[in-house]
Amino acid sequence: xxxxxxxxxxxxxxxxxxxxxxxxxxxxxxxxxxxxxxxxxxxxxxxxxxxxxxxxxxxxxxxxxxxxxxxxxxxxxxxxxxxxxxxxxxxxxxxxxxxxxxxxxxxxxxxxxxxxxxxxxxxxxxxxxxxxxxxxxxxxxxxxxxxxxxxxxxxxxxxxxxxxxx
Numbered sequence: 001x002x003x004x005x006x007x008x009x010x011x012x013x014x015x016x017x018x019x020x021x022x023x024x025x026x027x028x029x030x031x032x033x034x035x036x037x038x039x040x041x042x043x044x045x046x047x048x049x050x051x052x053x054x055x056x057x058x059x060x061x062x063x064x065x066x067x068x069x070x071x072x073x074x075x076x077x078x079x080x081x082x083x084x085x086x087x088x089x090x091x092x093x094x095x096x097x098x099x100x101x102x103x104x105x106x107x108x109x110x111x112x113x114x115x116x117x118x119x120x121x122x123x124x125x126x127x128x129x130x131x132x133x134x135x136x137x138x139x140x141x142x143x144x145x146x147x148x149x150x151x152x153x154x155x156x157x158x159x160x161x162x163x164x165x166x
Contacts, residue, residue, distance in 0.1 A: 007118040010094075011040050015057045018113070027087075027120050029080030046078045069093060074121065086125050089118040 001008045001019070007027045010019030017040055020032040028044050035043050041050045060066045069091050077087040094113045 004117075005119075007116075007120075009040070009044075009116045009118065011114050011116065013057070013061055013113070015040050015053070017043065019115075024118070027079075027118065028077070044077050046076055046084050049075065066091070066093075077118065077120075086121045087118050088121050089116055091116045 001021050004021060004023055007024035008019070008021040009017060009024050012018050017035050017038055020030070020035050025031055030043060041053045045053050056066060056068060060069075070093075072088060072090050074086060074088050076084045078084055092115050094115050
């Protein structure tokens with residue numbers, strides 16, 4: 001985990017950071033000592049997504065189910081300096097919830113621990129945008145060429161028709 005190329009962040013069932021690797025320090029700008037023990041949503045989740053994160057955590061504690069678990073998702077994250085940037089992440093449950101007692105309808109959280117693997121995809125997004133821009137420019141150039149040829153063909157044919165008629 002210390003040498004992983006992606007940020008690896010561990011959180012407990014309450015959403016509190018319990019592990020923060022060196023890549024997380026590099027990507028988010030926070031040292032491990034500064035964030036360990038703090039709620040994840042206050043550190044790297046933009047304000048627009050905090051409520052959804054809290055609801056997802058509450059849903060997991062209540063049901064043991066999470067729609068974002070074990071999937072690769074692209075979203076935005078918050079850097080220490082306040083800028084928002086695109087990330088790709090996946091979340092795995094390391095220690096899942098368990099029912100309080102066999103046969104019990106009540107579900108209790110017995111110290112669930114999650115591990116999030118996060119990758120900054122800013123460079124990928126810039127490359128994708130550059131490709132879309134290049135494609136749009138190529139299409140515009142092709143349209144301009146086609147329009148030019150149509151106009152020139154008409155402009156050349158018109159006088160030639162007159163000459164041919166004479």
